[in-house]
Amino acid sequence: MSHQVTIQPSGHQFTVQDGETVLEAALREDFALPYGCRNGACGACKGKVLEGEVDYGAHQPATLPKDDKAKGLALFCTAKPKTDLIIEVKEIGAAKDIPVKTLPCRVEKMEKLAADVMAVWLKLPASERLQFLPGQYIDFLLKDGKRRSFSLANAPEEDQLLELHIRHVPGGLFTDQVFGGMKAKDILRIKGPQGSFFLRESDKPILFLAGGTGFAPIKSILGHVFHHGIDREMVLYWGAKTLADLYLPAPPSQWQQEHENFSFIPVLSEPLPADHWPGRTGLVHQAVLADIADLSGWQVYACGAPAMIEAAKHDFLVRGLPEDEFFSDAFSFQ
Ligand SMILES: Cc1cc2nc3c(=O)[nH]c(=O)nc-3n(C[C@H](O)[C@H](O)[C@H](O)COP(=O)(O)OP(=O)(O)OC[C@H]3O[C@@H](n4cnc5c(N)ncnc54)[C@H](O)[C@@H]3O)c2cc1C
Numbered sequence: 452m453s454h455q456v457t458i459q460p461s462g463h464q465f466t467v468q469d470g471e472t473v474l475e476a477a478l479r480e481d482f483a484l485p486y487g488c489r490n491g492a493c494g495a496c497k498g499k500v501l502e503g504e505v506d507y508g509a510h511q512p513a514t515l516p517k518d519d520k521a522k523g524l525a526l527f528c529t530a531k532p533k534t535d536l537i538i539e540v541k542e543i544g545a546a547k548d549i550p551v552k553t554l555p556c557r558v559e560k561m562e563k564l565a566a567d568v569m570a571v572w573l574k575l576p577a578s579e580r581l582q583f584l585p586g587q588y589i590d591f592l593l594k595d596g597k598r599r600s601f602s603l604a605n606a607p608e609e610d611q612l613l614e615l616h617i618r619h620v621p622g623g624l625f626t627d628q629v630f631g632g633m634k635a636k637d638i639l640r641i642k643g644p645q646g647s648f649f650l651r652e653s654d655k656p657i658l659f660l661a662g663g664t665g666f667a668p669i670k671s672i673l674g675h676v677f678h679h680g681i682d683r684e685m686v687l688y689w690g691a692k693t694l695a696d697l698y699l700p701a702p703p704s705q706w707q708q709e710h711e712n713f714s715f716i717p718v719l720s721e722p723l724p725a726d727h728w729p730g731r732t733g734l735v736h737q738a739v740l741a742d743i744a745d746l747s748g749w750q751v752y753a754c755g756a757p758a759m760i761e762a763a764k765h766d767f768l769v770r771g772l773p774e775d776e777f778f779s780d781a782f783s784f785q
């Protein structure tokens with residue numbers, strides 16, 4: 452039997468289906484309740500039941516002691532409603548509301564997507580999940596306090612593994628290791644989530660601009676958008692040098708077939724004769740300028756090399772884009 456849950460103080464409401472926990476149902480209906488491990492161990496999802504009754508579910512006794520239960524507290528990652536509920540919990544409204552964690556992780560698998568792009572999937576310890584907003588990134592913590600940043604490419608709704616798209620910088624301390632000796636089961640340390648490159652609420656059409664592995668955080672955002680059926684008009688311009696550098700064309704091509712509100716425009720800057728490329732050529736942000744004369748009604752999310760971001764921002768503002776509607780993550784380096 453399903454139950455209605457009302458969140459205080461926001462007044463948001465959602466329905467918990469039979470067998471679901473409060474947290475599972477909230478996330479399914481796109482309400483960002485805080486969480487960490489999702490299995491009753493960390494306490495990040497703890498909140499108050501103001502009215503109604505829950506089955507507390509399996510959890511670590513130390514995480515929810517009897518005292519807490521007496522005060523009406525519950526762990527929403529394990530609690531299942533027995534009745535309709537009114538709960539008190541602070542919803543995540545912005546990146547600052549999400550705790551930044553330092554965690555060990557294991558390389559689960561690796562796949563070369565292009566000569567210089569490696570997809571790496573990371574597994575966190577069984578008791579941990581990384582809550583993040585789609586578009587955010589993590590830092591690898593290396594020896595001597597060095598850090599290297601990489602964007603999360605999976606949507607938060609598919610967080611069993613963390614997916615990264617890592618471009619090889621020849622001679623680079625970390626990426627030489629990724630393309631050299633790194634293998635499944637290697638242990639690394641990460642810190643995250645980081646950054647403010649995430650989707651803002653609005654009715655405006657969205658222009659996504661990706662250069663190379665700048666596709667990674669946009670893949671995360673789009674995965675989230677389609678998961679929740681967000682129906683804003685969206686177009687993705689993805690720039691790469693050659694056809695082989697467009698390293699993961701299947702998902703955006705498929706999204707374009709499946710979603711009327713989404714279109715995908717790949718742009719190659721240096722196509723090879725062997726590519727027989729029938730599509731758009733040149734610099735990716737210039738393809739946008741050729742297509743859209745007036746950007747005043749748009750919201751832009753741009754990700755990739757710093758020079759691309761800088762040029763795009765300058766030229767898009769000239770075309771009327773309000774400065775506060777340009778969101779970007781420049782892949783700068785140490
Ligand atoms: C917020 C953020 C998110 C990022 N997300 C991604 C991502 O999802 N995928 C991805 O592939 N990269 C991403 N980057 C870029 C990535 O962090 C760097 O390329 C990486 O740190 C290089 O590490 P390295 O140790 O191999 O190179 P280093 O040892 O740091 O550098 C070796 C040499 O290469 C130069 N260099 C380093 N990186 C670059 C670069 N990107 N372009 C040109 N020259 C470079 C350095 O100046 C130095 O001369 C991101 C950067 C930021 C800031």
Ligand code: FES
Binds near residue numbers: 488490527
């Ligand atoms: S998310 Fe860790 S206890 Fe619920």
